Amino acid sequence: MGLAFFHASAQLDTTTMGQPSDTSLKKLNMDAVYSRPFLSLGKMPVAIGGYLEANTRYENTNGISEGFSFQFRRMTIFLSSTIAKKIRFLSEIEFEDGAKEINLEYSAINLELNPLLNLQGGIILNPIGGFNQNHDGPRWDFIDRPLSAVTILPATLSNVGIGFHGKYFIKDWVLGYETYLTNGFGEKIISNAQNRTSLQAGKSNPGKFEESQSGLPMFTGKVALRNRKVGEAGFSYMNGVYNQWRKDGLVVENKRELKVFSVDFNSSFLNNKISVNSEVVKVLVEIPETYSQIFGKEQLGFFVDLTGTVFQGQVFGWEKAKFNLALRFNYVDYNVGKFKETGGNISDHVWGFVPGVAFRPVGSSVFRINYSFSQSTDLLGNPPSKTGTIQVGISSYF
Amino acid sequence: MKKYFVLGLFLFISSFLYYSCKKIMPVAPKTDEVLDGPVEDLNAAQKIQFLKGDAEFNDKVFTSENGLGPLFVATSCGSCHAGDGKGHPFTTLTRFGQKDSTGNKFMDKGGPQLQNRALPGYTPEKIPGGASSAKFTPPANTGLGFLELVSDSDLLSMADPEDLDGDGISGVPNWKVLASYLTPGPNSISRNGKYIHRFGKKAAAFSLLHQTVNAYNQDMGITSFFEPKDVLSGLVIDPEVSTHTVNNVVFYLQTLKAPLQRDPQNSEVQNGKNIFISIGCENCHRESLKTGNSTVAALSNKVFHPYTDLLLHDMGNDLDDSYTEGNAKTGEWRTPPLWGLGLSPISQGGQFFLLHDGRAKSIKEAILFHGGEGKKSKEKFQSLSQSEINDLLRFLNSL
Numbered sequence: 119m120g121l122a123f124f125h126a127s128a129q130l131d132t133t134t135m136g137q138p139s140d141t142s143l144k145k146l147n148m149d150a151v152y153s154r155p156f157l158s159l160g161k162m163p164v165a166i167g168g169y170l171e172a173n174t175r176y177e178n179t180n181g182i183s184e185g186f187s188f189q190f191r192r193m194t195i196f197l198s199s200t201i202a203k204k205i206r207f208l209s210e211i212e213f214e215d216g217a218k219e220i221n222l223e224y225s226a227i228n229l230e231l232n233p234l235l236n237l238q239g240g241i242i243l244n245p246i247g248g249f250n251q252n253h254d255g256p257r258w259d260f261i262d263r264p265l266s267a268v269t270i271l272p273a274t275l276s277n278v279g280i281g282f283h284g285k286y287f288i289k290d291w292v293l294g295y296e297t298y299l300t301n302g303f304g305e306k307i308i309s310n311a312q313n314r315t316s317l318q319a320g321k322s323n324p325g326k327f328e329e330s331q332s333g334l335p336m337f338t339g340k341v342a343l344r345n346r347k348v349g350e351a352g353f354s355y356m357n358g359v360y361n362q363w364r365k366d367g368l369v370v371e372n373k374r375e376l377k378v379f380s381v382d383f384n385s386s387f388l389n390n391k392i393s394v395n396s397e398v399v400k401v402l403v404e405i406p407e408t409y410s411q412i413f414g415k416e417q418l419g420f421f422v423d424l425t426g427t428v429f430q431g432q433v434f435g436w437e438k439a440k441f442n443l444a445l446r447f448n449y450v451d452y453n454v455g456k457f458k459e460t461g462g463n464i465s466d467h468v469w470g471f472v473p474g475v476a477f478r479p480v481g482s483s484v485f486r487i488n489y490s491f492s493q494s495t496d497l498l499g500n501p502p503s504k505t506g507t508i509q510v511g512i513s514s515y516f
Numbered sequence: 517m518k519k520y521f522v523l524g525l526f527l528f529i530s531s532f533l534y535y536s537c538k539k540i541m542p543v544a545p546k547t548d549e550v551l552d553g554p555v556e557d558l559n560a561a562q563k564i565q566f567l568k569g570d571a572e573f574n575d576k577v578f579t580s581e582n583g584l585g586p587l588f589v590a591t592s593c594g595s596c597h598a599g600d601g602k603g604h605p606f607t608t609l610t611r612f613g614q615k616d617s618t619g620n621k622f623m624d625k626g627g628p629q630l631q632n633r634a635l636p637g638y639t640p641e642k643i644p645g646g647a648s649s650a651k652f653t654p655p656a657n658t659g660l661g662f663l664e665l666v667s668d669s670d671l672l673s674m675a676d677p678e679d680l681d682g683d684g685i686s687g688v689p690n691w692k693v694l695a696s697y698l699t700p701g702p703n704s705i706s707r708n709g710k711y712i713h714r715f716g717k718k719a720a721a722f723s724l725l726h727q728t729v730n731a732y733n734q735d736m737g738i739t740s741f742f743e744p745k746d747v748l749s750g751l752v753i754d755p756e757v758s759t760h761t762v763n764n765v766v767f768y769l770q771t772l773k774a775p776l777q778r779d780p781q782n783s784e785v786q787n788g789k790n791i792f793i794s795i796g797c798e799n800c801h802r803e804s805l806k807t808g809n810s811t812v813a814a815l816s817n818k819v820f821h822p823y824t825d826l827l828l829h830d831m832g833n834d835l836d837d838s839y840t841e842g843n844a845k846t847g848e849w850r851t852p853p854l855w856g857l858g859l860s861p862i863s864q865g866g867q868f869f870l871l872h873d874g875r876a877k878s879i880k881e882a883i884l885f886h887g888g889e890g891k892k893s894k895e896k897f898q899s900l901s902q903s904e905i906n907d908l909l910r911f912l913n914s915l
Contacts, residue, residue, distance in 0.1 A: 180544055311577045409635070498863070500865055
């Protein structure tokens with residue numbers, strides 16, 4: 119039954135997938151991992167799917183360019199199966215930059231105890247922000263992921279753990295929740311080559327699936343509310359100790375906590391011809407007073423994606439091809455605070471925008487052209503460096 | 517019809533982006549508006565070494581995993597010298613120790629430099645009781661290779677320790693015993709077993725190798741073959757940076773271009789320069805020096821314009837921090853090169869933090885802090901008309 123459900127979803131989803139999203143569907147960002155096209159062969163108990171992303175890149179910073187490159191960003195393979203009634207399995211294996219990085223991003227078993235109470239365990243996506251849950255490339259009209267969703271919230275963020283999720287429906291409303299305990303980050307949050315506080319660096323601990331550096335579970339929880347006519351809003355929170363404060367039974371330093379808050383919102387208008395997707399994130403990290411202020415105690419970021427369909431119809435035999443225009447605003451402040459020495463603001467921030475065009479012959483495939491402009495200001499607030507990037511790319515489920 | 521419209525629009529946008537690359541891409545700043553970049557005419561091998569040094573200096577970040585600290589001031593070279601320019605109060609370091617030339621009595625208590633930051637779990641240093649101290653703002657890196665190649669005899673020709681010419685300006689070199697890993701250069705002159713040192717606020721560093729090794733060790737807690745002692749334990753430990761890397765960084769510093777003056781033909785700039793000379797600033801801030809022979813042709817036998825004499829001068833009580841290094845007296849400071857002065861804000865967060873510790877927030881304020889040997893020039897500056905002051909400041913900002 120469950121597998122059949124997947125099949126049905128697959129057929130439905132491929133035609134509605136991509137921007138703008140259809141808010142009349144009673145699906146939340148938390149459903150994204152199960153709202154993918156899958157294919158099963160014959161009577162095989164396993165369904166398979168995946169997507170790939172590749173693009174060209176020409177980047178120029180302050181007039182200096184390393185030239186033109188092709189990039190194979192990622193290929194992701196999904197495997198799913200219904201083990202028994204109300205017991206499902208799904209995994210996601212990602213090959214980034216060819217085979218430079220191979221990650222098991224998701225591998226979890228779901229037990230549906232009640233629509234309001236599902237138990238999920240394994241390697242799960244931490245439900246923090248909307249993009250982390252709904253990150254598949256073919257869904258978006260932008261080649262790069264949002265800056266705040268990558269460099270502040272380190273999408274894709276997943277970890278080993280267990281928790282509950284559920285949904286409740288009332289007329290036009292859907293209320294969903296997720297709550298998990300997982301392993302946490304590591305010391306690299308404040309000890310990394312980026313030379314700034316970085317959850318992205320902190321998640322790179324290769325042993326994170328077998329041992330928690332802090333020896334304590336990290337909590338991640340999200341509540342999301344969707345109205346069919348208005349859209350979806352989500353609030354998520356993550357909290358845990360990130361440092362190895364105890365070694366071989368000896369307490370070597372104080373526990374240091376991190377807290378992450380995120381609010382996301384998405385909606386669509388005019389019969390889904392215009393859509394908006396946005397996310398705000400705030401990170402608070404405890405850092406020893408005697409450490410360097412290069413590592414910020416607070417980070418803030420947001421993005422807003424606007425997408426509009428300017429053409430929809432038959433093109434080259436594709437019945438529901440779409441031609442979209444898109445615009446993204448990015449802002450991240452990696453170090454919100456003031457210098458002890460001068461009382462002046464610490465900078466270390468980036469803002470930018472990305473206009474783009476996208477052609478979707480079908481919902482599950484997108485050809486994209488993006489121009490990205492960003493302006494980065496260093497810690498001291500010196501004149502910013504300006505970067506322009508032109509990308510042409512393809513992303514498709516298969 | 518629609519499909520051709522879509523296809524045409526898609527191709528049009530693609531073509532537009534392709535052909536408008538130059539229009540929509542950021543443009544490079546003018547070479548005289550930035551401090552970084554190599555000297556001209558490096559050969560291919562030298563450019564490769566420059567880039568290796570650049571990567572180590574500006575991109576390499578030290579962490580607990582690759583040797584940082586455990587006590588430190590900064591996590592990378594570049595964090596103290598943004599864009600190869602002057603530092604900011606955030607990166608200003610503190611030296612502590614002695615008031616006279618008898619040597620630092622606090623070497624066993626963390627001297628000479630205060631490591632005011634520490635890895636988690638460690639406690640940073642504090643200035644020990646009885647020690648005097650001074651704050652040093654990191655200097656700009658540009659043009660250092662030229663300064664290194666000025667012969668000792670040229671420096672001595674500008675020195676006038678007894679003020680025999682009676683202009684109120686003496687100027688003395690800082691004579692110190694060489695660190696064990698240093699060797700005198702072909703243009704070095706020895707006096708009583710000591711050699712002229714020329715880099716740093718008190719001219720306490722002999723060469724760029726000396727300066728680099730000290731900075732790795734005292735700023736970042738990184739040991740090397742040259743300076744193998746850990747800053748916390750004082751014990752000799754394995755090198756945390758290779759000699760090859762140190763050499764690349766030294767080469768990078770040697771081959772950074774000299775700052776380029778902007779708008780030198782402007783009449784106000786030229787008038788300001790004449791005023792600068794007429795009120796005696798140029799007696800210490802010497803406009804032109806020349807290099808000796810170098811294996812890098814781009815640096816060899818060049819006349820350049822740093823506006824310094826690399827000598828120590830008494831700057832009066834207001835700038836006397838009761839701390840010194842080598843033979844320098846507590847009120848004596850090495851004449852800082854003025855080239856690149858006008859570009860200071862691009863590395864200091866849009867502001868000026870001038871003089872040895874960044875206390876002056878403008879060029880005018882820095883001039884007014886001058887005392888001692890600079891007092892006469894300061895008084896002449898104060899008697900200038902507003903128009904003359906404007907021209908002088910215009911000149912200084914053009915450097």
